[in-house]
Amino acid sequence: MPKLEIKRKTELSRKEAGERLIMIGRALVAGSEVELKTGDDSIEVVVADRLRWELEIEVDGDETEIEIEISWHDDPVAETSSVATPKPKSAPKPAPAKTARRPRARKTTAK
Template sequence: MPKLEIKRKSELSRKEVGERLIMIGRALAHGSEVELKTGDDSIEIVVADRLHWELEIEVDGDETEIEIEIKWRDDPAAETDSGETPEPAPKPARTPKPAPAKSTRRPRARKTTAK
């Protein structure tokens, strides 16, 4: 059982739903603290840098359902609820070794003897 769960269902216009999705998207893109509002309620949560994203689209006759699930753990080293291990962070690019410096000395002239 979750420690905290908030559920709100309502019927909104397409524009209202779009505005809410944009609000959530902007909040996620601009910082780790996200304030979510629904009606008179609001909750502020801290979002991890790496998230698990799930998109499900189901069409059944004349009904279409889109579910978007975003979840994360406060401990990024922990496994997700689905048993999947989080994707490792990209490794930093290797810095190529610098080419050896060219000598500025002139080569010595060789004495050759004519035979």
């Protein structure tokens, strides 16, 4: 499958940025299909049930940067369930337990 990457940088008001984050959040809560819009472009992606979330906050002088990264693998459950899994072999019989040796009796000589 070819790699697809779309990058858009724009300047927004705090309210506009918040509205975009809310839109993404609502789409994630509503179902697995999320439509992302930026300007005249839009793309629809199918999001897995389990995600990796990464949050990075960087303060450098007078500039603050917050990065939120959400990533996932495409439906790993469907892939593993379609592959036949071999039945496990019966467990090998355990080796017999070693018995502790009795201490040998010492011969004593009478004096």
